[in-house]
Amino acid sequence: MIIEDFSIAPFYIEVDNYNHTVFETKLAKDKSKTVSKQHGHYSNMPSALRYIAMQKVIMHNQEKTISLKQYIEQYNAISNNITNLIK
Numbered sequence: 001m002i003i004e005d006f007s008i009a010p011f012y013i014e015v016d017n018y019n020h021t022v023f024e025t026k027l028a029k030d031k032s033k034t035v036s037k038q039h040g041h042y043s044n045m046p047s048a049l050r051y052i053a054m055q056k057v058i059m060h061n062q063e064k065t066i067s068l069k070q071y072i073e074q075y076n077a078i079s080n081n082i083t084n085l086i087k
Contacts, residue, residue, distance in 0.1 A: 007082050011039070011052045020048040024055075053078040 003013040014021045022039040039055070042048040057074045066074075 008052050013048050022048050049082050
């Protein structure tokens with residue numbers, strides 16, 4: 001099963017009997033097609049979602065310096081956005 005949602009884009013999660021695998025969809029270097037980059041295997045959905053939230057904060061702040069408070073605030077905002085979908 002593959003889980004895709006706007007709230008976790010450009011990531012998606014592939015679920016099988018053993019784990020939850022996080023992938024990122026991105027343009028190939030020559031920009032002619034999209035490719036999937038595997039990020040990791042997680043034993044449960046909450047762990048996979050925490051990883052995605054962390055990566056989205058990093059993507060948003062590339063080449064910036066932010067404070068710990070800013071990181072936590074952004075991480076919590078993204079996490080809350082994702083978890084609000086399942087409430």
